[in-house]
Amino acid sequence: MVDTQKFYDYLVANQMDFFVGVPDSLLKNLCSCITENSSKKQNIITANEGNAIAMASGYHVASGKYGVVYMQNSGIGNTVNPLLSLVDKDVYKIPMLLIIGWRGEPGVKDEPQHKMQGKVTLDLLEAMNVKYMFLEDDYEKQVDECVKYMKEENQPVALVVRKDTFASYRGVKTTSDYLLTREESLEIILSNLGDDDYVVSTTGKTSREIFELREMKNEGHGNDFLTVGSMGHTASIALGMSIGTDKKIYTIDGDGSFLMHMGGFPIICSVADENFKYILINNGSHESVGGQPTVAFDIDVEGILTASGFKNVYSAKTVGEIEQGMKKLNNEKLSALVIYTKQGSRDDLGRPKTTPEENKLDMMRKISK
Secondary structure, eight states: OOOOOHHHHHHHTTTOEEEEEEEOOOGHHHHHHHHHSTTTTTEOOOSHHHHHHHHHHHHHHHHSSOOEEEEEEHHHHHHHHHHTTTTTTTTTOOOOOEEOOOOTTTTSOOOGGHHHHHHHHHHHHTTTTTTTEESOOOOOHHHHHHHHHHHHHOOEEEEEEOOOOOOOOOOOOOOOOOOOHHHHHHHHHHHHHHHHHHEEOTTHHHHHHHHHHHHTTTTOOOTTEEEOSSOHHHHHHHHHHHHHHEEEEEEEHHHHHHTTTTHHHHHHHOOTTTTTTEEEEEOOOOOOGTTOOOSSSTOOOOHHHHHTTTTTEEEEEEEHHHHHHHHHHHHSSSSSEEEEEOOOTTTTTOOOSSSSHHHHHHHHHTTTT
């Protein structure tokens, strides 16, 4: 097992002290260590992984040093364009160190959304001519080899991280004065929906909590599309669904997802009809992968949604404000509700017992009636 603090210190000792990326559950100990030991400008939690590649590229051009980009392997898709059209040896030849959490590693039990990505992760790196090695206990030799390769080839190199590679490191929590948890807010939202209203929920703990809330109330799951992967695309899925039916479709998004592909919202607002509803639960963190902070507590989320084209944007922090916001959402076109919550979830929070395909078919059968 790799000592997280010593690994971080060794990177910094080798002048790799600029970190950018999107947190990952397999890298949560490393991400916590980076967050605690680096300044805000030296550790930038980006909206998506492509942003991180671009920032590391600019940093190298200006400083001559190597940026460190951390990500889950599901984020490789967001890096393909800048890796191939910006940093590749046939373009600008820009070196950087990629640290990639390998979810869905073949032979290791994982969630369904990671299976295919896990199978093709190494093939994708090879197809993009990205040299990689598996991070091991002798990380000092590996880091030295990475530095040598970047210096000689002016190309990115990847350390692929398997489950339980990094030793435990105290977590970083986003603190706030908000009273409600996400699950408490979800319970209020669901109680204000009718039997013919449908939900598209974002990936991570939000969908897990919705599944369990439905189980507790014996309500079934045909009204919910639980987006288990494709982070950042929840609202776009909901828009497509709202065009395909006249039933009300409620997006329940998270701040990390909202930030990841925020450029989609002006497009959504330009075509959305009365049956498209948008709810953003903002707890200021990537809670599902370790609690690393987002910038969502520091920006004008309501202003961004308004500028994107929503006619009315409401904020809620209490039970009464959520209930009032839901009433307005139900009766207005192009309205959005932003709910502010504290971080935290139940220790015994489970996972959906149905497969993604079963979830899809349940909804298709019900929504077509």
